[in-house]
Amino acid sequence: MLVSIDFNNFHFQSNENLGAIEIGTFLGLILFGILLGQAYSYFGRSRKDRFALRLLVSILVLLELVHTLLLAASIYYDTVTTWEAPRTNTYTLSTATFFENLITIIVQLCFAHRIHRLSDKGRPSMIALICVVLAVLRFVGAFAVGVEGMLDVAHDGGTGVFVVRVSWLITSTLSVGAAADVLIAASMIYYLRRLSSPTHLRRTTDILNRLTRWTVQTGLLTSLAHVAAILCFQTIGNLVWLAIYIVLAKLYSNSLLMILNARPGTGPLTLNETTSIEFGGTTSGTRTVTTLQLSHLHHDTSEIQVDVTVDKA
Template identity: 30%
Template sequence: MTSSLPQIPALDDTFGALVIGTFLGLILYGISLNQIYAYFGSYANDKLGLKLLVATILVLETLYTITTAHICYHYLIINYFNPANLVVSVWSLNLIPVETGLLAFVTQCFYARRLFLVGRQYWPIVLIVIAILLVELGFYTAATYIAWTSGSFAILTDIEWMLTCGTSLALAADTILAGMLVKVLRDSRTGITKTDTMLNVIIMYTVNTGLLTSIFALVSVVLAVKYPHNLWNAITGFPNIRLYSNCMLAALNARKSLVERGMGVHTSISGAPSQPSISLRVFSFQRRAVETKNVDSSNGAQQTQDDVFRNRSLPAFSAVKYDH
């Protein structure tokens, strides 16, 4: 009787890799939900655009979670003993490329916008990055279209080069954006200890987050090139796209702590700043003078932030406002 059972192919390098990538992605999805909850609780006064951006990330992350979970359930539960169906693609598997492209596009546009707000001299670089992101999204969308019209699981090997090109372009955009943002921050050093300390923290944060997503993207590309006929790259590919949104959300949630560290502002449990009081509005990498009244305890003199920074702009995280 045992000899009459259908032969089940080895699944460790295909669906096994998908399961591992899905599990890692679910962990990061939980972290994203926690960050989104923290964002809406701490930044209720943010501009509507930022709130819509975070809501968009929530929708895309949730759809990505549903599709990856459905892939595992469809192939490994519903068709666990039906090898013939393992070679037929399912809608959720076909949607993965375009969902990946959309998540990467949205989060990287967030960083591109920051560079855009620095000044006109960086606009050509921003245009190059946007062009890269559009081509990246085009590769992912084309991959989804081909997979959808084919209906065959084997088509994944034929469109693997598209997915690899999309991941490589995302890696290139990451490198350009991280490098330019670090340059902007380094050029904004003022010689004032507190200000430079905050800038050093932001530089370290920018490098580390950019390096994290770049490493995962690079490993995905290497695995896709080295093993073109299996899905080992899903182990890093699935969680990598979650890292994009997590890094963006972490940047949004870190604004208050970074500004407080640099400006010496300490907030109470209620979120109100303690003395000395500071009225401050910081916009994303925007070159504009921000009047900051700083009360000197010894002589009571007041000075504007223009004086403090000697007419040099301070790139900082967006839409933070403290009112005394």
């Protein structure tokens, strides 16, 4: 059976609307594949991590799976189910924003907790507290936008006109998210660089430099994505900003797993690197030399392996 389409009466969304959402979804699928690889690497390397952390990563991957399926369902609905009269907004697309919002606040709170641990002041860190406040404000704003999206589908048929009505809320939410990301990235860079010193083992310094590099790349990347979404929303009258917003969740999840995988592995203890420290002393004409060989161990333990060799001359 041949199917013909009358293109004269074929009303479909433009490249800037449905096309933008499709591109965002396809990029999200690529980032989701990278996320699965990151998760596989994490669970293979971090068997000694706390159960709570491993459970958090599992929940994050599950949320990303649901988020990805919702976006795919939204594309299918617009291009297959309602191909004759596609709508700007759908229930699946609005629901996906709730999952993006939940993923974002989980990752931002994890980074805020890490900043608190790195500050090592024995009391709540003011910077970490500010990060938490910004993350919560961003969560509340994005949740309100998601509710407006649901109401738009229920009452206006998914026209998307609510975006004009709550444009100030969308801009404010994206701005707060960008501010939180910049503060998180800057704080982690500061604390990680402060931990790096000439007295540390070379391997430890390499790890800190790697963590700093990932912090710069991932923290600034999500910040730039927020800024790009704001600029597109304010200057371009289409859904390009939504395509950027779609991939934000994937960027956040990958950033957290990249930081976790940048840590040293948790496998068997090995003498990958040793540092020798000699102490010399003289007792009754006998010279004693003690050599300490310190091996770098996993980040979650304070244990130090010491080999002592005593030479008497």
